[in-house]
Amino acid sequence: MKKWYEYLWIFSAVYMISGFFNILYAWIGMICFITPLLLSIIGKGKIYCNRYCGRGQLFELLGGRLKLSSNRNIPAFIRSKWFRYGFLAFFMTMFAIMIFSTYLVYNGTNSLKEVVTLLWTIKLPWNWTNTGAVSPWVAQFAFGFYSVMLTSTIFGLITMYFFKPRSWCVYCPMGTMTQGISMLKYRGKVK
């Protein structure tokens, strides 16, 4: 019998689609940032990746069962420490820039920009949602956060296609962080 958490891919799929209807749903994605960190901080290791990651399950489904993956081995440099930590550093920098632009909207320096930025460069107009009900910075964060989620999904889909289904997991910044936290927590126990 399948466990409840084996259906979390539905949550991930619905999340990605919901952003096309109302950008404010992007906020829900914070769950995928906070939960894995909290779980590894309390000593549960990478149980989020291992069990609950809906994105990983989605890639397994698309690349595995639906055969949208060529199942080739990933180039060795992608699993190297410098690449994984480098990608994490890049990702965190882009995340910090996004938080800063949210702040600039919050303090009134900039006005809300209704765009979703793909791959940190391509700006897609995304102005069909009425965000008037919330403060402009709340909407700005949603646009920025959804940009991060969409960009990383595209990376994941590309590497899923060329390599193994869950290739994203090899360089996922959240995975690198939770593994790093686990290493710090259990450094005495490592063989």
Next chain:
Amino acid sequence: MKKAMVNQAECVACGVCEKNCPRKAITIFHGIYAQVNEDLCIGCRKCERVCPASVIQVVQKEVAS
């Protein structure tokens, strides 16, 4: 006997091997790396095939008598 061997220095601990092992012979050690219980491993290569980081290899091991 063929047994799975994990390159633990480069393992990302994603847990795909653990999920796919038909003998529950592979587990994730505290979110750091995968480890194989050689008493349970039958060398079926399933983990080797699914590992997204390609850090698992099934190798011939000497049987301790």
